[in-house]
Each structure stands twice: as structure tokens, then as C-alpha cells.
């Protein structure tokens with residue numbers, strides 16, 4: 001089966017490339033070089049010219065703070081190009097597996113968000129990701145949207161790498177403890193995408209719609225940072241960990257507001273796959289052992 005992968009160089013894209021590399025699929029990785037998604041016409045053309053049987057979109061404008069000052073670019077990549085992908089897939093009648101985010105919610109809730117709960121993004125990134133979701137829901141039939149959260153992995157930049165980098169050079173770090181969510185390992189998202197792709201290949205169908213897709217376990221960014229340093233120290237990454245201090249959102253001002261409570265209820269996906277994803281701490285162990293093998297400190301990103 002011929003599968004087109006947008007965002008092939010991102011965290012999730014690289015994990016998809018690893019899991020789908022073998023002879024089972026003919027994977028066509030699309031990076032910025034093949035299609036610049038600031039131009040939706042390039043997204044459309046990439047699909048129709050390559051004649052895939054299924055499309056995965058792991059691309060996005062993911063710089064949450066920078067999006068506040070680049071709303072047009074974020075909208076082109078996260079909204080308009082996603083709409084164009086959906087239109088192209090509908091035209092040739094193939095499925096699109098797309099990834100969205102917990103940041104479509106405002107985080108004012110107090111129980112895990114279900115797929116149908118009201119959305120209300122707090123910033124440009126979340127608003128443009130929501131625009132992408134809504135374009136797909138309005139215009140295409142064969143779409144699965146996986147909403148994930150707090151993604152980390154070996155490739156690209158993420159909170160784990162930021163903590164390791166800062167922790168290596170600072171004796172003390174303040175990390176917000178009043179925003180809670182579900183960290184998610186990029187490879188676990190790629191595994192879900194692989195499972196869905198196989199179901200479609202084998203049955204010609206999928207239960208289309210939105211699914212929340214995060215690892216098990218809920219924590220604050222502060223808790224996440226503490227566990228990163230615990231594991232990094234025990235795996236020999238750092239000679240000593242910095243002192244990590246819990247702080248409030250108000251003590252860490254950022255251009256974009258972030259949801260306080262962004263916990264996704266993933267039971268719909270668990271029913272579909274027959275099992276929950278593993279715990280984020282297991283993903284973190286896997287990530288760190290892979291990074292240890294590849295001298296992460298030498299990487300540019």
C-alpha cells in the first residue's frame with residue numbers, strides 16, 4: 001500500500017518513518033522540500049500527483065509562542081493546508097489520518113476531555129489547529145483525527161530535550177506546576193497510526209472521526225521535569241540534576257496562554273484498539289535509552 005506522509009521530519013513523522021520503513025508499505029515521505037505548506041496549493045498537489053492510497057499528516061506549525069506573532073503562517077500550515085489535503089483526499093476518495101492537539105480546549109475543565117466536549121482554544125496555535133479539524137470534518141468523509149498532547153521523542157525539539165539542555169547548565173530551574181496534562185511518546189502515536197493503517201488496508205474501512213490519543217498518566221510540567229531528571233540521572237545522562245522548583249503560570253509569563261487542565265479521555269481509542277497506550281514514564285525510558293545511544297548533546301535541535 002502506498003502511503004504519503006506529510007511532516008516526515010518532525011517528531012511523529014520520524015517515528016512513523018521508523019515504524020513503516022519495511023516492505024509492508026511503500027512510504028512516500030514529504031518534507032518542506034517536497035511541499036511548502038505555507039502554500040496550500042502545494043499540499044493539494046503533493047497528494048494528487050503521487051497517487052497514494054492513504055495520507056498521514058504529521059506536519060504542523062508547532063511553535064506555540066511564536067504562533068502569536070505569526071498567525072497567518074500558522075493558519076496556512078495548520079488550517080488551510082490541512083483543508084487542502086482533505087480536499088485532495090476526498091477528490092481521489094482515500095483516507096486521511098491527521099493529528100491534532102489538546103490545545104483546542106481552554107483547560108478550564110476538571111474532568112478528562114472527551115472528543116465531543118466543547119472546544120475553545122486559548123491561543124493562535126490551538127485556534128489554527130482547530131481550523132484544520134473543522135475543515136476536515138466539513139469537507140471530507142474518510143478522516144481520522146488523533147488529538148494528542150505534550151509530545152516528546154528522540155527527534156526534533158520537545159520539553160524533555162529542553163529540560164536536559166537547561167539542566168546541564170543551570171543549578172536551578174522553575175517549572176510550572178499548575179498546568180496538568182498527559183505527556184505522550186511520539187513512537188506510541190506512530191504505533192496507533194500504524195495500527196489504523198493496517199486496519200484500513202485489511203478491511204477497506206475505518207471508524208472515521210476524532211479520537212483522543214495520549215499516553216496513560218497525568219502530571220504537571222513540574223512533575224514531568226522531575227521525572228525527566230530522575231530518569232536522566234539514573235541512566236547516567238547528567239552527573240547531577242538541577243534543583244527543580246514548582247512555580248505558577250503567573251511566574252513564567254509566555255506570549256501564548258496555555259490550558260491549565262488539558263487531560264484527554266482516551267477511552268474511545270482504547271475501545272477501538274482493544275488496549276490503552278502505555279504510561280508516559282515508559283515512553284520516557286525508551287526515549288532516554290535511545291538518546292543515550294546516539295549522543296543527543298551533539299544534535300543541533
Ligand SMILES: NC(=O)C1=CN([C@@H]2O[C@H](COP(=O)(O)OP(=O)(O)OC[C@H]3O[C@@H](n4cnc5c(N)ncnc54)[C@H](OP(=O)(O)O)[C@@H]3O)[C@@H](O)[C@H]2O)C=CC1
Pocket residue numbers: 007008009010011012013031032033035036037038057058059060061062077099100101102129147148149150151152155156157
Ligand atoms: N509537539 C507536541 O507537543 C504536540 C504535537 N501535536 C500535533 O502532532 C503533530 C506532530 O507534531 P510534532 O511531530 O511534535 O511536530 P514537529 O514540530 O516535530 O514537526 C512538524 C513538522 O511539520 C513541518 N512543517 C512545519 N511547517 C511547514 C511548512 N511550512 N512546510 C512544510 N512542512 C512544515 C516541519 O518541517 P521542518 O522539519 O522542515 O521544520 C516538521 O517536520 C502535529 O499535528 C502537532 O500539531 C499534538 C499535541 C502535542
Ligand SMILES: Cc1cn([C@H]2C[C@H](O)[C@@H](COP(=O)(O)OP(=O)(O)O[C@H]3O[C@@H](C)C(=O)[C@@H](O)[C@H]3O)O2)c(=O)[nH]c1=O
Pocket residue numbers: 062063064101102103148149150151158159162166173174175176179221252254258
Ligand atoms: C522551558 C520551561 C518551560 N516552562 C513551562 C512553559 C509552559 O507552560 C510549559 C511547557 O513548555 P513548552 O513551551 O515546552 O510546551 P508547549 O510548547 O506549550 O507544548 C505544547 O506544544 C504543542 C505543539 C502542543 O500541541 C501541546 O500539546 C503541548 O505539547 O512549561 C517552565 O515552567 N519552565 C521552563 O524552564
Ligand SMILES: [Mg+2]
Pocket residue numbers: 062063064
Ligand atoms: Mg513548544
